Amino acid sequence: MNTVADPSxxxxxxxxxxxxxxxxxVVERLRCILPAHSVLYRDEDKRPYECDALSAFRQMPxxxxxxxxxxxxxxxxxxxRELDVPVVARGAGTSLSGGSMPHASGVVLSMARxxxxxxxxxxxxxxxxQPGVRNLAISEAAAPHALxxxxxxxxxxxxxxxxxxxxxxxxxHCLKYGLTVHNVLALRVVTIDGEVLEIGSxxxxxxxxxxxxxxxxxxxxxxxxxEITVKLLPRPQLARAVLASFDDIVKAGDAVxxxxxxxIIPAGMEMMDRKTTAAVEPxxxxxxxxxxxxxxxxxxxxxxEEVEEEISRIDAVLQRCGCTAQxxxxxxxxxxxxxxxxxxxxxxxxxxxxxxxxxxGTIPRKMLGRxxxxxxxxxxxYQLGCMNVFHAGDGNLHxxxxxxxxxxxxxxxxxxxxxxxxxxxxxxGGTVTGEHGIGVEKxxxxxxxxxxxxxxxxxxxxxxxDSQGLLNPGKGVPTLARCAEYGKMxxxxxxxxxxxxxxx
Amino acid sequence: MNADSLDAVADVLQSLRTTIVxxxxxxxxxxxxxxxxxxxxxxxxxxxxxxxxxxxxxLSYEPTELVITALAGTPLAQVEALLAEHGQMLAFEPPSFGxxxxxxxxxxxxxxxxxxxxxxxxxxxxxxxxxxxxxxxELQFGGQVMKNVAGYDVSRLMCGAMGILGLITQVSxxxxxxxxxxxxxxxxxxxxxxxxxxxxxxxxxxPISASVVGSGSLVVRFSGARAAVDAALSRMNHDHAARxxxxxxxxxxxxxxxxxxxAFFSDTGRALWRLSLPSTAPLGSLPGEQCIEWGGALRWLKxxxxxxxxxxxxxxxxxxxxxFQGGDRSAGVFHPLPAPLLALHRRLKQQFDAPGIFNPGRMxxxx
Numbered sequence: 008m009n010t011v012a013d014p015s016x017x018x019x020x021x022x023x024x025x026x027x028x029x030x031x032x033v034v035e036r037l038r039c040i041l042p043a044h045s046v047l048y049r050d051e052d053k054r055p056y057e058c059d060a061l062s063a064f065r066q067m068p069x070x071x072x073x074x075x076x077x078x079x080x081x082x083x084x085x086x087x088r089e090l091d092v093p094v095v096a097r098g099a100g101t102s103l104s105g106g107s108m109p110h111a112s113g114v115v116l117s118m119a120r121x122x123x124x125x126x127x128x129x130x131x132x133x134x135x136x137q138p139g140v141r142n143l144a145i146s147e148a149a150a151p152h153a154l155x156x157x158x159x160x161x162x163x164x165x166x167x168x169x170x171x172x173x174x175x176x177x178x179x180h181c182l183k184y185g186l187t188v189h190n191v192l193a194l195r196v197v198t199i200d201g202e203v204l205e206i207g208s209x210x211x212x213x214x215x216x217x218x219x220x221x222x223x224x225x226x227x228x229x230x231x232x233x234e235i236t237v238k239l240l241p242r243p244q245l246a247r248a249v250l251a252s253f254d255d256i257v258k259a260g261d262a263v264x265x266x267x268x269x270x271i272i273p274a275g276m277e278m279m280d281r282k283t284t285a286a287v288e289p290x291x292x293x294x295x296x297x298x299x300x301x302x303x304x305x306x307x308x309x310x311x312e313e314v315e316e317e318i319s320r321i322d323a324v325l326q327r328c329g330c331t332a333q334x335x336x337x338x339x340x341x342x343x344x345x346x347x348x349x350x351x352x353x354x355x356x357x358x359x360x361x362x363x364x365x366x367x368g369t370i371p372r373k374m375l376g377r378x379x380x381x382x383x384x385x386x387x388x389y390q391l392g393c394m395n396v397f398h399a400g401d402g403n404l405h406x407x408x409x410x411x412x413x414x415x416x417x418x419x420x421x422x423x424x425x426x427x428x429x430x431x432x433x434x435x436g437g438t439v440t441g442e443h444g445i446g447v448e449k450x451x452x453x454x455x456x457x458x459x460x461x462x463x464x465x466x467x468x469x470x471x472x473d474s475q476g477l478l479n480p481g482k483g484v485p486t487l488a489r490c491a492e493y494g495k496m497x498x499x500x501x502x503x504x505x506x507x508x509x510x511x
Numbered sequence: 512m513n514a515d516s517l518d519a520v521a522d523v524l525q526s527l528r529t530t531i532v533x534x535x536x537x538x539x540x541x542x543x544x545x546x547x548x549x550x551x552x553x554x555x556x557x558x559x560x561x562x563x564x565x566x567x568x569x570l571s572y573e574p575t576e577l578v579i580t581a582l583a584g585t586p587l588a589q590v591e592a593l594l595a596e597h598g599q600m601l602a603f604e605p606p607s608f609g610x611x612x613x614x615x616x617x618x619x620x621x622x623x624x625x626x627x628x629x630x631x632x633x634x635x636x637x638x639x640x641x642x643x644x645x646x647x648x649e650l651q652f653g654g655q656v657m658k659n660v661a662g663y664d665v666s667r668l669m670c671g672a673m674g675i676l677g678l679i680t681q682v683s684x685x686x687x688x689x690x691x692x693x694x695x696x697x698x699x700x701x702x703x704x705x706x707x708x709x710x711x712x713x714x715x716x717x718p719i720s721a722s723v724v725g726s727g728s729l730v731v732r733f734s735g736a737r738a739a740v741d742a743a744l745s746r747m748n749h750d751h752a753a754r755x756x757x758x759x760x761x762x763x764x765x766x767x768x769x770x771x772x773x774a775f776f777s778d779t780g781r782a783l784w785r786l787s788l789p790s791t792a793p794l795g796s797l798p799g800e801q802c803i804e805w806g807g808a809l810r811w812l813k814x815x816x817x818x819x820x821x822x823x824x825x826x827x828x829x830x831x832x833x834x835f836q837g838g839d840r841s842a843g844v845f846h847p848l849p850a851p852l853l854a855l856h857r858r859l860k861q862q863f864d865a866p867g868i869f870n871p872g873r874m875x876x877x878x
Contacts, residue, residue: 130710131791154714175660186658188667189635202851209789210830211627211808214846215874216676216856217634220667224660241716264575270598270688310716312738316691369656371576401657441658449661456661461650467862468663471855484662 014476015466018093018110021066021481025112030069033092037072040082047071056115059102063418064447068095068109073117077197077233084231085201087114093480096227098138098170101162103365104446106173106226106482116231118169124148132239133192133209138169138232145237154239157184161350169232175224177442179275182400184240188223195234196222199473209236221468226444227479229472243308246274248345249321251330252299256280257376259301262328263399264372266305269324271317275306276400277349283394287348287355295348296332303399304345352396353407360392360409364421368432369403369441381431382406389424391417403441430455445483454490458497462487512568520582523565527678528647530561535645535866543674543870545584548610549620551836553673554844556872563615566680574599578638578655580683583615590614594686602630602687606769615679621671624769625721628805634670641681642669645864655683674870675878676863690734694744695761696753700729702803703794709806710791717743723768724803725775732765775802778813782838784821786810788830795824818842845874
């Protein structure tokens, strides 16, 4: 890969403080192109932007700008490019990986005012929205037409669609309905050069390279999104869920594989371990079986005929796999009750522990039993508890490590615990992040998942879009220097086929 | 794969590496080719043959993980046969146009078949891939799991890139179970009415898995749970007096459409255009005959119209036009890109393939 300009190094240190003179000059220029109320530079105004939902990582930005129009975004980016100022785009600030944590010498570009649904075409089943629109607001607007936007991250009440683009967000139904990348048709973006590009279209295939796929999940490091065209799907007429108990977590994992082997792709398939059900039950009173080592929630949706047929097939598989108890939701409120514990697992963790640290690795499903045993060992090793919540259908783990942020050693152990889980994910043939992104949080784990040459390929993509390295610098892809410092070897994806091949 | 096969694979990779490194040194373009089933696709260009077929074999397949990983030169037919044994499929139904298509070629060409509008395209099923860059280094992106947001999505960038960014060496594809039930219906219907029906149905919970409009009729396939398919059949019968196509004939019909064996595609006199349009786009007034798939979003056009007129009409409708086969190819094959987008393509090409050896010019001239 060509490394003429090296955007990996420029501005990678997001803690580097600007000198006050430069800060004054930058704010001055921004105030020339934006109304006074759109440029925040006093500490008390900037404070709400110093972190996102990963609050362990904080940094005060040099300034915050809140444009109202795409033309203003273009002007802001041109000014930042001219003055060599890093830009961190921000949606609702719900990132769990520090993706929108500010840069000390940079500007936070808040897209909060881009909050309008520009068009909703029920006949074409598409909506054109601005990036600050909340995920759930799209489905709410589509509801009168019996349509909805499928990806449903658990923060969907608050998270913005622009942030979903940055992270390629998933949700509990993505096994059947896909991730953000499968549900977005087109983007309008502004490059760091201030050029407006239309990527993708309302048609299904577009000419040229698939830049839509590259932009989705690029964590704000390639361009700033100003408009999004999403696909809308017909809302399923009915959804029902089965709640099944297992006396052994590995049996529960086997049941998940058996359902897939039966040719069923459920709308959702979630697992919680006993520690999690014990934590959530007093909180939500969902009626979970507290004697079970693990419970599975398996959802079927579609027409009433379809759901009835699928539920009976799921039921048979669960019986065969030795579940100790099972219930099928008889109405919508019961179905929502089944889900309430899963959706409240994070707050419940916050209820039983001062703080929790959420991991997001993905593994092949067959490795689940081994992973859970390894996590149990790590709980002893690091002297910290861990609740296991799992998007079982697609192998995405969310272990919640319980710690106390007031005790620096507890946080240090939590970080090491998390990193060890993620390294095991790579060793088992999985990935360090399924849906939360790398951000600032998992930079070191990237060194384990990718070789230096592969990391250079990511920087090659970055260079093609942003040769000065100004968009969200220091996030997403670690510098080779950082990996050298981290000192852990790149693991070549576990027991995968080429393990015996010589590497040149 | 056993140890001997893996040794053989290592030898093949070494030989490909030697070829690539030499080509890069001499700045001598390479023409990446698998089974050659899509030789006709894209622009003509000169390059020494780089045959991927020796790089063949299925590396892993576990039905319950819904993933298959195969070397690039593995025949598509071999992959599909193995999946069928386990009641699974490549849901995007990639066409091979009757030729010996390979898995690498399927991903590089990025073409999907009749089921695309309901399940997604090739790119939606690419979980990860391995490639070799212009320095002969092996790189891996993505992986074998459904959810993976570590790093930029280089695997999907390589999908449909017509080989211009590097040599794909292996791919991991998501697979799906074959539907429990499937049935096809047809009834007489003009094209404009068919577009209205298909878009209306698209917003309703009907298990449509494919559609084709042409020669005065609308043909629709339903796939899913037995009960859902039965319900759709009785509704079609009631609302449109639709006739059920016998299963054997239906399988033949969809295969012929996918592989371009259907009568519509046999006319070699005129240019065959592939128009990708919003499904609601009106029919327009371009001369020639159309065959419409994907609920209205894919329109094959046989026409003698001026290429500039076809492209202008596609752009005006919010889509694009690709000169699929035949016709005057002097003005390029793929839909022209706006200047800033083309410049970005050039920068990506420069970053990934600085010596310019991988399929230069196959997608766009100078790329």
